[in-house]
Amino acid sequence: MRTPLTTVTGAMAVLPETNVNTDAIIPSAWLRSAKADLARGLFGARRFDDAGRERPDFVLNQGPFRSAKILLTGENFGCGSSREAAVWALARFGIRCVLAPSFADIFYENAFRNGVLAGVVDEATRAALAAAVDRHRDAPVFTVDLPGTAIVGPDGDRHTFMVPPHRAGMLIRGDDEIDLTLRHLDAIERHLAKAKLERDWLHDASTDTRQYP
Amino acid sequence: MTPDHKTSEHKTADPSVTGPRSLFDRIWDAHVVKRLEDDRDLVFVDRHVLQETTSAQAFEGLARAGRRVMHPELTVATQDHIVSTLPGRDEGTNPGGTELLGLMRANTAAHGIRHFGVDDRRQGIVHVMAHETGFALPGCLLTCGDSHTSTVGGLGAIGLGVGTSEVEHVLATQTLAITRPRNMRVTFDGALGRGISAKDIILHMIGQLGVAAGRGCAVEYAGPAIRALPIEARLTICNMSIEFGARLGLIAPDDATFAYVRGREFTPTGAAFDRAVAEWRDLVTDPDARFDRDFTIDCRQVAPQVTWGTSPQDVAGVDVAVPDPAQFADHRRRDLAAAALSYMGLEPGTPLEGIPIDVAFIGSCTNGRLSDLEAAAAVARGKRVAPNVRALVVPGSMSVKREAEALGLHRIFENAGFEWRDAGCSMCVSINEDVVAPGARCIATSNRNFENRQGLRSRTHLASPAMVAAAAIAGRITDVRKEMTA
Structure with a gap:
């Protein structure tokens, strides 16, 4: 059981570029320990200079965006490295929803596994949301309503996003993916038993750990 | 993960469905345990590889939930990312790496998982060790918490790079719940010029198609230029699949593949190897198989890339x-x-x-x-x-x-x-x-x-x-x- 997610309300930060990679989201300097301060590491190389001082031109160092809850960004967000710390860093910073026209596959999976909503918006919606943020830079507060697949802006304007229905349900209920899969335990073991018969070359003694301590 | 993806229908997930199939379809269908919601499949993971920077939290999660590793014999671990490369190094040579290296050693020992650490002669980068030990084989489905897992596609294996939660999922269930990728093919025509390598043609291809061209896709690399490549060069091609966003890359195995695989530590031997080869010979794309995306790259004019x-x-x-x-x-x-x-x-x-x-x-x-x-x-x-x-x-x-x-x-x-x-x-x-x-x-x-x-x-x-x-x-x-x- 994970913390359920139904709505996200808060400031929406905009990172307009496309193809933002996970090295940028969480630089490798924050991957050297299982106990690293990932909230500080989020966009670390872009947020801080070599001396660790904030770079004032980066959006997450500006006014209400310092406590952003929603990130609006460009196509193919989260490409590159599989590092799940990219999602952990977003979540620990407080961002529980990322909206983009598309996501890199591994990032997309990682997001849902950590209770972070990756919502797909079309290009027109992305542009409209970015414009709304621009008009309300002092209080760019939006609400993402997951059951309603709606985004409500500061002017009461409504937009939609796309999320596969079962994934949405999993977030809303706080389902644990492993729990769900373990319901199919019999089918998994049946598959392995069949494979051992039909593809003995794949499951012969060479993979028996007892022979290779 | 584009809007069209959400509504896409795939016709070949049910192994009972006949009709033209791709190389990818053949291997995937043999691994589907169950169809899930949202066009996802629960697939069986034949081989699982661990590296130290993406597994510590997976073991932590197992411990928190009181779960065990379901099939420790199907996982091997190594230390590659944070190890020192100084000749004669050990776990302590890079002081910044001792925490994660120690966790890898302790976690694998606690769960009965083979560990090819810095003191083992098989130590190496996950995507080199996996195939050179014969742990990865043609036709198998392999996962690893690393985005370059597609490398084993060079042998005709499905290699899926995943995050740490999915590493935990594989440890706990020996399966992955994953969106079935769409079929994409890139055909490489012509011969490579003097001084041109696999790296040059795959970089050239990424430059032509763009960094997101493969998103959501299983990419088969085909054509005369690919068929002429030695196995290690095919591994290089498939390794770069993630660099244009692909879920995985594949090259149909052939006699060169079988010769490469034979005789390695975990490769089956004797009659079992012969049965394996007989099955591997069927790992081909039917001539009339359909691809959602299909591209051709002319290798003749490719210069060394940078x-x-x-x-x-x-x-x-x-x-x-x-x-x-x-x-x-x-x-x-x-x-x-x-x-x-x-x-x-x-x-x-x-x-x-x-x-x-x-x-x-x-x-x-x-x-x-x-x-x-x-x-x-x-x-x-x-x-x-x-x-x-x-x-x-x-x-x-x-x-x-x-x-x-x-x-x-x-x-x-x-x-x-x-x-x-x-x-x-x-x-x-x-x-x-x-x-x-x-x-x-x-x-x-x-x-x-x-x-x-x-x-x-x-x-x-x-x-x-x-x-x-x-x-x-x-x-x-x-x-x-x-x-x-x-």
Whole structure:
């Protein structure tokens, strides 16, 4: 059981570029320990200079965006490295929803596994949301309503996003993916038993750990 | 994960459905345990590989939930990312790595998982160790918490790179719940010119198709140029699949594959091997199989490639100049190119050939195999690394290192002034102490030229092993074809 997610309300930060990679989201300097301060590491190389001082031109160092809850960004967000710390860093910073026209596959999976909503918006919606943020830079507060697949802006304007229905349900209920899969335990073991018969070359003694301590 | 993906229907997930199938369909269908909601499949994971920087939290999660590892015999672990590559290193040589290396050792011991750590002769980068031990086999489905897991596609295996939650999921269930990828094919026509390697044609392809072209897709690489490639070069091709966003890459296995796989530690032997080969011969794409995306690349005119920007799609032949961002029609690509040139410290119109370099790195899961080192050594033989250039060769595994030393390659490199190091990811991911200094320019055989990838403000140019060796000696980017004796 994970913390359920139904709505996200808060400031929406905009990172307009496309193809933002996970090295940028969480630089490798924050991957050297299982106990690293990932909230500080989020966009670390872009947020801080070599001396660790904030770079004032980066959006997450500006006014209400310092406590952003929603990130609006460009196509193919989260490409590159599989590092799940990219999602952990977003979540620990407080961002529980990322909206983009598309996501890199591994990032997309990682997001849902950590209770972070990756919502797909079309290009027109992305542009409209970015414009709304621009008009309300002092209080760019939006609400993402997951059951309603709606985004409500500061002017009461409504937009939609796309999320596969079962994934949405999993977030809303706080389902644990492993729990769900373990319901199919019999089918998994049946598959392995069949494979051992039909593809003995794949499951012969060479993979028996007892022979290779 | 595009809007059209959500509504896409796939027709071949049910193994009982007949009709033309791709190589990918054949392997995937044999692994589907159950169809799930949202067009996802629960697939069985035959082989699971662990590395130390993406598994600690997975074991933590297992402990928290009181779960066990369901099939420890189907997982192997190694230490590659954060290990020191200093010759003769141990777990403590890089003090910054001891926490994660210690956790890998302790967690695998606690769960009965084989661990090929720095004290094991099989230690190496996950995507080199997996196939050279015979743990990865054609037709198998393998996962690893690392995005370059698609490398084993070079043998005709499905390799899926996943995050840490999915590592935990595989440990706990031996399955993965995953969106079925769509079929994509890239056909490589023509023969490779002199001095052109697998790295050059895959970089050229990424430059042509773009960094997101493969998103959501299983990509089959086909055509005469692919069929002519030796196995290690096919591994290089499939390794780079993630660099254009693909879920995985595949090349149909053939006699060269079977010969490569035979006789390795975990490869089946005797009659079991013969049964395996009989099955592997069926791992082909039907002539009338349909692909959602289908591209052709002409290899005939491809020059040695080198990247000029901060994305693998920012690539060109070494014989041209740094592009003017204004030449890109798409305004977003234009903005990205301008930012990339500013980061790289390059002016539009500067010939790529002649750009001075500070560091030359030969290694990684992309180009750290024996044939890669041979290609670099052929260029370095009898030469000297330019003054003020740090050049290092990091074999992809300790097995590769031993094989190279048996051929005397280490002497060629050492005599030329290259460092000859122990195996690991090293300067590809720069999580250990192998880091490029701020502002320094590195030409590398690795796979990512992202900002800050090789160290804060590091500047990376991706190229083939021969190109990197040539640049190390010249002290600047150079066209390796001019260095080769006919």
